[in-house]
Structure formats: C-alpha cells, structure tokens
Amino acid sequence: MATIPTDRSPDSTMAFLRGGYRFISARCERYGTDIFQTRLLLEPTICLRGRPAAELFHDADRFVREGAMPTRAQRTLTGRGGVQGLDGETHRDRKAMLMSLMTPTAVRHLGQLFADEWQARIAAWELGGPVTLHPEAASMLTRAVCAWAGVPLSAGEQDRRTAQLQAMIDSAPAVGPRHWRGRLGRLRAERWAGDLVQRVRAGSLRVPEGSALRVIAEHRDLQGQPLPHRIAAVELLNVLRPTVAVARFVVFAALALHDHPAWRQRVRDSDDVTEQFVQEIRRYYPFFPVAAARVRRAFDWQGYHFPRGRRVLLDLYGTDHHPALWPEPELFRPERFAGWRGDPFALVPQGGGGHLTGHRCAGEWITIELLKRAVTLLTGAMRYDVPPQDLALDLSRMPALPASGFVVTDVRRTG
Numbered sequence: 001m002a003t004i005p006t007d008r009s010p011d012s013t014m015a016f017l018r019g020g021y022r023f024i025s026a027r028c029e030r031y032g033t034d035i036f037q038t039r040l041l042l043e044p045t046i047c048l049r050g051r052p053a054a055e056l057f058h059d060a061d062r063f064v065r066e067g068a069m070p071t072r073a074q075r076t077l078t079g080r081g082g083v084q085g086l087d088g089e090t091h092r093d094r095k096a097m098l099m100s101l102m103t104p105t106a107v108r109h110l111g112q113l114f115a116d117e118w119q120a121r122i123a124a125w126e127l128g129g130p131v132t133l134h135p136e137a138a139s140m141l142t143r144a145v146c147a148w149a150g151v152p153l154s155a156g157e158q159d160r161r162t163a164q165l166q167a168m169i170d171s172a173p174a175v176g177p178r179h180w181r182g183r184l185g186r187l188r189a190e191r192w193a194g195d196l197v198q199r200v201r202a203g204s205l206r207v208p209e210g211s212a213l214r215v216i217a218e219h220r221d222l223q224g225q226p227l228p229h230r231i232a233a234v235e236l237l238n239v240l241r242p243t244v245a246v247a248r249f250v251v252f253a254a255l256a257l258h259d260h261p262a263w264r265q266r267v268r269d270s271d272d273v274t275e276q277f278v279q280e281i282r283r284y285y286p287f288f289p290v291a292a293a294r295v296r297r298a299f300d301w302q303g304y305h306f307p308r309g310r311r312v313l314l315d316l317y318g319t320d321h322h323p324a325l326w327p328e329p330e331l332f333r334p335e336r337f338a339g340w341r342g343d344p345f346a347l348v349p350q351g352g353g354g355h356l357t358g359h360r361c362a363g364e365w366i367t368i369e370l371l372k373r374a375v376t377l378l379t380g381a382m383r384y385d386v387p388p389q390d391l392a393l394d395l396s397r398m399p400a401l402p403a404s405g406f407v408v409t410d411v412r413r414t415g
Contacts, residue, residue, distance in 0.1 A: 058353030076182030079234035150211030193233035
C-alpha cells in the first residue's frame with residue numbers, strides 16, 4: 001500500500017489562508033502527485049485535485065457531507081442544517097425540492113428579471129459619476145432573485161439585505177472583522193427568512209405558487225412534516241445567497257472583456273460563442289476554492305488508504321486549472337468549449353457530479369443564464385470606459401475579487 005505524501009508543516013491552517021486558491025495545487029506540484037495529506041484546524045485532512053479525484057469525491061457510497069464543513073463556514077456561508085451537509089435519502093429529498101425550482105422557464109424568467117434591473121440602472125449610470133460594478137451587480141441580483149423567489153423586498157430594506165447576503169459570501173474563510181460581519185449577516189438574514197416562512201404558513205403573506213418561498217415553506221420531508229422554520233430559512237437563503245454571489249462572476253465577465261477585447265464582437269455575433277465565453281469564465285476565474293467531505297467507510301483507491309471519518313478536500317479551482325484536463329490552463333481561451341459536451345467531473349467551479357442526486361450546485365443553470373445575460377448587456381446594451389485601477393486578482397484572498405470592484409465611467413446606453 002502506498003503512503004500518501006504528507007505536508008511537512010505540523011498544521012497548515014495558516015498556510016491555507018495565505019495560499020488561498022493555490023494552496024492544494026502548489027503542494028501537489030511540489031510532491032509530483034494529485035494527493036497529499038496535511039492537518040487543517042489541527043485535523044488530519046486529505047487533499048485531492050483532478051478529474052479522477054473529483055469522480056471519487058462525489059461517490060456517495062464512499063463519502064458523506066455531514067460534519068465535513070467547518071463550523072465557522074456553517075455559521076457564515078451555508079447555515080446549519082441545509083442541503084449541503086445532508087446525505088442519503090434526506091439529501092435527495094431536499095435536493096429534489098430545490099431542483100424543482102430550476103425549470104428552463106423559471107431560469108429564463110430570473111434572467112429576464114436581472115436584465116430588466118440592469119436596463120433600468122443604465123439611466124442612473126449615465127447621469128452619475130464612476131460606477132463600481134460589483135456592488136451594483138449584487139444589488140441588482142438581490143432585487144431580481146427576491147422578486148423571482150416571491151420574497152417581498154421594500155425599497156428601504158434592499159441595501160440591508162444585499163449587505164447581509166454579501167457578508168455571508170465574503171466571510172467563510174476569513175478571520176477577524178470579515179468573519180464576524182458574516183456571522184451577524186447570517187443571523188439577521190435567517191431571522192428575516194424564517195419570519196417570511198412563518199407568515200406564508202400562517203396565511204398572512206401570499207406568494208405565487210411555484211415560487212421558492214412558497215415551495216420551501218410548504219415542503220414536507222420524508223416523514224411528512226414541514227421543515228422546521230429555521231431550516232426552511234436556511235434553504236431559502238440557499239436560493240438567494242448563491243444568486244447574489246454571481247455578482248463576482250459578473251465582474252469576472254467584465255474583466256475578461258476588458259483583458260480580451262477581441263471577444264466583444266464575437267459574443268455579440270453568436271449565442272454559441274457567448275456560451276463558450278461564459279463557460280471559460282467559470283473555469284478560469286476563482287469562485288469556490290474547495291469542497292469538503294468525510295470518508296463514509298474505509299477504502300483503498302489507487303493504492304492509497306482512506307480511513308473512516310477522515311476529512312477530504314477536493315480542490316475545485318485546481319481541478320479547473322489542471323493541465324491534464326485543460327491544455328494551457330492559465331490562458332483564457334473560450335474556444336476550448338466549442339463542441340464541448342460537458343463533463344461533471346472536469347468543470348467543477350460549483351461542485352461536481354449530478355444535479356439531482358449529487359452535490360453539484362442546484363443553481364448552476366441560473367449562474368450560466370445570468371452570466372450570459374451580463375455578457376450580452378456589457379457588450380450590446382451599453383458602452384463605458386475603464387479608467388486606471390487595480391484589477392489584479394489576489395488568489396490568496398478567498399473569495400477573490402479585483403480590489404477596485406471594477407470601476408467604469410462615462411456609461412452610455414446603446415441598446
């Protein structure tokens with residue numbers, strides 16, 4: 001039996017926080033392998049990257065999600081008791097509830113709501129000074145997804161809800177004030193979402209049939225019981241929060257168009273090219289760094305032993321940049337997706353495996369739709385200038401974003 005290479009540090013937590021998205025890949029390259037073990041938060045942890053690793057990691061017979069995600073991430077990013085930490089029949093039931101929201105018609109409707117919000121904002125951008133795209137995109141996405149989900153959102157509270165959702169997204173791997181802002185945002189948002197669920201159940205708040213709020217509020221579990229209102233709140237936020245997180249991809253789309261201006265005309269001319277461009281954005285730019293699981297029962301794989309209960313991290317960013325999967329992975333090349341038929345274990349920015357039974361993000365189709373709308377709007381609905389600013393991506397910061405948030409000036413409507 002081969003021995004898994006071991007990182008030399010007695011604990012790699014601080015190295016992980018400093019290394020960010022490159023932590024796992026840098027060590028895989030150092031040891032000449034796609035697997036190594038270390039200690040994170042003082043706990044033995046196996047780290048993996050690559051397609052075979054992604055396929056292994058998403059084998060529900062070998063891994064479970066319960067107890068894998070650190071508590072600090074549950075208290076900020078995901079919440080406790082949500083679909084991300086479930087397994088078996090309970091996970092499949094909860095995932096089916098969320099997937100029922102992702103019909104093609106519903107996804108297109110959310111895309112149109114986002115596009116309408118964007119079109120409405122252009123007039124204000126034309127009259128104002130510099131526009132920072134990231135907070136603008138987050139605000140537009142909050143309004144769009146709340147309208148889509150049946151969540152009432154008054155003009156006076158939209159900034160507060162956007163800030164709470166943004167704090168959750170920004171805080172999971174952080175320490176200090178960023179982390180505490182995320183915990184406070186999570187606490188207040190869960191109270192708000194839980195109150196909405198209870199009002200729907202009491203009949204004092206009427207929301208459209210088929211909307212996320214109503215589906216979650218009325219869902220019955222495998223025992224025929226409604227979800228506890230706190231868990232229902234977590235799942236409602238599991239619809240709202242990831243949608244608002246797409247604001248980062250919107251910034252990356254603008255950054256890609258700025259760095260590769262020849263693609264502006266290409267995406268205007270072809271829906272297929274727009275799709276390729278969007279998929280390359282999802283592959284190339286940093287989004288989720290890793291996914292976590294625990295070994296269900298001891299097994300051997302490729303000559304390595306995985307003990308029962310051992311925590312395992314799959315390097316999502318490293319898999320999306322693995323040279324065995326993606327030739328010249330550090331080059332932005334949308335044409336690599338021409339004729340691409342999809343591979344659930346190769347392109348994994350939002351997790352891998354199947355949507356219905358696995359832990360691949362239920363909102364992946366929403367992400368693609370919103371990104372396609374954003375690319376179309378950036379290239380066809382407006383013109384703008386990009387002044388000098390810091391557009392570098394610091395891969396040691398998770399989640400990553402250009403320090404400037406992507407500022408544009410002299411916005412002009414063209415569509």
